[in-house]
Amino acid sequence: MWSAYxxxxxxxxxxxxxxxVIVRAVRGLPFVLEPGMEVALTPPALExxxxxxxxxxxxxxxxxLVAFSGIEGxxxxxSIKGCYVLAHAEDVVLDGFEAAWExxxxxxxxxxxxxxxxxxxxxxETPANDVLEVEGPFGEVLVPIIEEAMDEIPxxxxxxxxxxxxxxxxxxxxxxxxxxxxxxxxxxxxxxxEVDQA
Numbered sequence: 001m002w003s004a005y006x007x008x009x010x011x012x013x014x015x016x017x018x019x020x021v022i023v024r025a026v027r028g029l030p031f032v033l034e035p036g037m038e039v040a041l042t043p044p045a046l047e048x049x050x051x052x053x054x055x056x057x058x059x060x061x062x063x064x065l066v067a068f069s070g071i072e073g074x075x076x077x078x079s080i081k082g083c084y085v086l087a088h089a090e091d092v093v094l095d096g097f098e099a100a101w102e103x104x105x106x107x108x109x110x111x112x113x114x115x116x117x118x119x120x121x122x123x124x125e126t127p128a129n130d131v132l133e134v135e136g137p138f139g140e141v142l143v144p145i146i147e148e149a150m151d152e153i154p155x156x157x158x159x160x161x162x163x164x165x166x167x168x169x170x171x172x173x174x175x176x177x178x179x180x181x182x183x184x185x186x187x188x189x190x191x192x193x194e195v196d197q198a
Contacts, residue, residue, distance in 0.1 A: 010024055019068075021065075022064070023064050033054050033064065042083060053069040054069075055067040106120065108158040109134045111161045114173065117138060118138070120133065138169075141167060149161055
């Protein structure tokens with residue numbers, strides 16, 4: 001059931017005495033909450049329903065002020081401080097570069113020229129663009145999240161890149177490619193030996 005939901009926002013703090021809260025989109029996503037949307041608040045609590053409806057959304061210019069059904073008064077607002085807001089996956093329409101960064105950590109990155117770069121260990125925010133931290137055979141590789149380096153960010157599976165020159169040390173490229181060539185040659189020899197024995 002939970003696979004049909006996406007983590008899209010987080011409740012930052014209460015605002016006022018009517019149960020409204022300040023909500024921010026999770027890293028990498030636009031703000032997509034709108035009135036009438038059914039959402040789940042997690043972690044759940046015994047004293048409130050896990051599911052609720054967005055009653056109102058107000059852009060304050062810096063943050064988003066949101067009211068949820070069933071959340072009343074300052075105590076209700078305090079009870080959901082820090083909660084994540086999950087929406088039905090079909091209610092969240094995103095383009096190829098909009099993904100929650102915490103969902104990317106642990107996924108593999110495969111480059112068109114250099115093959116497997118490794119696993120994503122984190123995301124760095126910069127004024128120009130965000131950057132993937134990738135740890136693998138080339139050491140740490142910083143991959144900018146821009147169209148020049150990747151076509152899109154698929155919802156699951158490895159990320160395909162075509163990184164520009166200079167992001168990996170040329171000596172490291174030579175070393176890793178040589179090791180891969182030797183490994184491939186050994187595998188080829190092993191298969192040839194198996195055929196001969198057969």
